[in-house]
Amino acid sequence: MLKFDHVSKVYKGGKRAVQDLNLEIEKGEFICFIGPSGCGKTTTMKMINRLIEPTEGRIYINGKNIMESDPVQLRREIGYVIQQIGLFPHMTIQENISLVLKLLKVPEAKRRARARELLTLVDMTPDYLEKYPHELSGGQQQRIGVLRALAADQPLILMDEPFGALDPITRDSLQEEFKKLQRKLEKTIVFVTHDMDEALKLADRIVIMRDGQIVQCDTPDEILRNPVNEFVEEFIGKDRLVQARPNIQTVEQIMNPSPVTITGDRTLSEAIQLMKQHRVDSLLVVDELKNLQGFIDVEIIDQKRKKASLVKDVVETDIFTVEKQTLVRDTVRKILKVGMKYVPVVDDKHRLVGIVTRASLVDIVYDSIWGEDEWTKIG
Amino acid sequence: MDTILQFFSMNGSEMLYKTWEHLYISVIAALLGILIAVPLGVALTRFPKGAGFVMGVLGVIQTFPSFAILAFFIPLLGVGKTPAIIALFFYSVLPILRNTYTGVNGVQKSLLEAGRGMGMTGWERIRYVEVPLAIPVIMAGIRLSTVYLIGWATLASFIGGGGLGDYIFSGLNLYQPEFIIAGAVPVTLLALLTDLLLGKVEGWVTPKGMKKMREAA
Numbered sequence: 001m002l003k004f005d006h007v008s009k010v011y012k013g014g015k016r017a018v019q020d021l022n023l024e025i026e027k028g029e030f031i032c033f034i035g036p037s038g039c040g041k042t043t044t045m046k047m048i049n050r051l052i053e054p055t056e057g058r059i060y061i062n063g064k065n066i067m068e069s070d071p072v073q074l075r076r077e078i079g080y081v082i083q084q085i086g087l088f089p090h091m092t093i094q095e096n097i098s099l100v101l102k103l104l105k106v107p108e109a110k111r112r113a114r115a116r117e118l119l120t121l122v123d124m125t126p127d128y129l130e131k132y133p134h135e136l137s138g139g140q141q142q143r144i145g146v147l148r149a150l151a152a153d154q155p156l157i158l159m160d161e162p163f164g165a166l167d168p169i170t171r172d173s174l175q176e177e178f179k180k181l182q183r184k185l186e187k188t189i190v191f192v193t194h195d196m197d198e199a200l201k202l203a204d205r206i207v208i209m210r211d212g213q214i215v216q217c218d219t220p221d222e223i224l225r226n227p228v229n230e231f232v233e234e235f236i237g238k239d240r241l242v243q244a245r246p247n248i249q250t251v252e253q254i255m256n257p258s259p260v261t262i263t264g265d266r267t268l269s270e271a272i273q274l275m276k277q278h279r280v281d282s283l284l285v286v287d288e289l290k291n292l293q294g295f296i297d298v299e300i301i302d303q304k305r306k307k308a309s310l311v312k313d314v315v316e317t318d319i320f321t322v323e324k325q326t327l328v329r330d331t332v333r334k335i336l337k338v339g340m341k342y343v344p345v346v347d348d349k350h351r352l353v354g355i356v357t358r359a360s361l362v363d364i365v366y367d368s369i370w371g372e373d374e375w376t377k378i379g
Numbered sequence: 380m381d382t383i384l385q386f387f388s389m390n391g392s393e394m395l396y397k398t399w400e401h402l403y404i405s406v407i408a409a410l411l412g413i414l415i416a417v418p419l420g421v422a423l424t425r426f427p428k429g430a431g432f433v434m435g436v437l438g439v440i441q442t443f444p445s446f447a448i449l450a451f452f453i454p455l456l457g458v459g460k461t462p463a464i465i466a467l468f469f470y471s472v473l474p475i476l477r478n479t480y481t482g483v484n485g486v487q488k489s490l491l492e493a494g495r496g497m498g499m500t501g502w503e504r505i506r507y508v509e510v511p512l513a514i515p516v517i518m519a520g521i522r523l524s525t526v527y528l529i530g531w532a533t534l535a536s537f538i539g540g541g542g543l544g545d546y547i548f549s550g551l552n553l554y555q556p557e558f559i560i561a562g563a564v565p566v567t568l569l570a571l572l573t574d575l576l577l578g579k580v581e582g583w584v585t586p587k588g589m590k591k592m593r594e595a596a
Contacts, residue, residue, distance in 0.1 A: 051496060073498070075495070075498030076497065076498030082493055084489035086492065087493075088490060088493075090587075091588060103497070132587075149497075
């Protein structure tokens with residue numbers, strides 16, 4: 001629905017705010033532009049409704065080059081929400097909401113009805129219609145700011161850090177409310193922010209920009225999982241990567257790669273010695289090729305040492321394993337819910353490659369609380 | 380007391396006429412000032428560089444002695460009401476222009492961006508956003524300038540413009556204090572009443588939302 005084709009913007013004095021930007025946005029998509037200040041995210045957004053005109057390249061909306069439309073007409077077809085909210089203090093809420101309709105020469109009665117209808121979308125009562133902006137709280141004002149951008153049922157809405165000036169609690173509830181609204185109305189949203197949490201929460205795709213160029217453009221999950229470079233990692237923030245780790249890491253990354261093992265041809269007394277030596281209460285039983293056979297633990301040895309002498313005679317083969325590509329979060333659930341003390345990790349040929357114990361989980365939780373010391377080693 | 384009554388019975392109707400004349404000269408000059416200065420003030424906000432120059436020139440004109448200006452128009456426009464009105468008009472422009480410029484310039488930039496972003500034309504921005512929001516400041520300029528003009532309009536008498544100035548200057552020339560008083564007191568009253576009235580007008584034309592906002596603040 002929206003397409004950037006080799007778009008550049010050069011300001012007077014030669015500063016290149018946006019360089020050769022290519023991007024395609026689907027209908028109904030929620031796109032967040034994010035980056036440090038001066039990265040060109042706002043310039044990029046404002047080029048869409050021609051508040052800033054591109055120097056090179058073309059921007060298409062539904063296949064139509066925007067430079068061929070009349071800018072005023074174009075802007076009336078695109079919703080626009082700004083950080084400073086920008087409600088007109090001398091107009092009532094009703095007049096504010098329906099201002100675009102007034103510009104479009106929609107008759108008064110229809111405008112009034114539309115304002116009333118929109119107000120219900122954000123759970124505000126019709127008596128607000130006759131109030132003035134200063135009588136509303138900041139959060140309510142920005143709700144009206146958003147409604148104003150929806151008034152003419154514009155399919156595309158541009159938002160320039162719309163929740164940036166609100167207090168954190170209001171911001172949070174507004175973000176959620178807005179995300180729901182967007183899904184319900186199936187609007188295409190281009191949203192500029194410098195708040196990574198906001199972007200991760202709202203966006204279908206995040207466009208990370210630096211120096212006028214796109215550094216990475218992906219879904220929030222993908223960006224967390226595979227940041228393309230250090231800049232993106234830095235920008236996402238170590239905290240978030242660490243917090244996101246249990247969800248995105250594979251078992252292989254957190255397992256202990258050298259579990260204590262024993263082969264089946266050893267005796268039980270050797271086994272118990274090995275346990276004592278490593279201070280563990282169970283051993284994984286493998287063959288010479290490291291194929292996992294099962295396990296023995298101190299309980300089994302205690303019960304059966306009278307009847308048998310070799311490990312392979314008493315090995316418990318009913319054992320739960322995970323493959324090394326499994327996500328940590330799935331394993332965590334199994335360990336915590338099922339109450340297993342450990343889970344052996346195997347590769348696709350059922351060879352033992354490591355073990356995840358409850359102690360490994362402690363590490364993960366520790367990291368997400370205390371920071372990234374271990375993370376730098378792994379990452 | 381008797382002298383006052385006697386004066387009224389002799390000159391009452393003439394006095395009313397002169398008062399009307401006086402008001403007429405000042406109000407027409409002020410209206411002309413509004414007609415020119417408000418649009419010019421709005422236009423100047425579009426050219427901030429030219430604005431300083433225009434205001435500077437008008438500031439200099441403002442410092443010319445009013446007598447000089449009146450005399451200056453005699454060779455060009457002769458005597459009578461018209462040159463008086465035009466000379467006074469020059470004085471009314473600057474306060475209105477300056478206030479219009481300041482008022483419109485003082486409109487929050489974020490509101491203009493919101494207006495532009497939602498697809499207002501330049502004209503719509505002036506009409507729906509800038510002028511309504513600048514109205515209180517513009518009105519203050521109009522009020523100030525009109526009250527000044529009522530004072531200055533006494534000088535119109537010098538170039539045959541009539542008005543209450545006639546009384547004041549005949550009084551001065553003939554050493555008749557009652558004429559001076561008969562001119563000065565109505566002028567003062569006129570100025571005070573006009574100020575009061577324009578204060579009310581300011582209230583009427585200020586958008587309701589802004590009045591409420593100021594009450595709340």
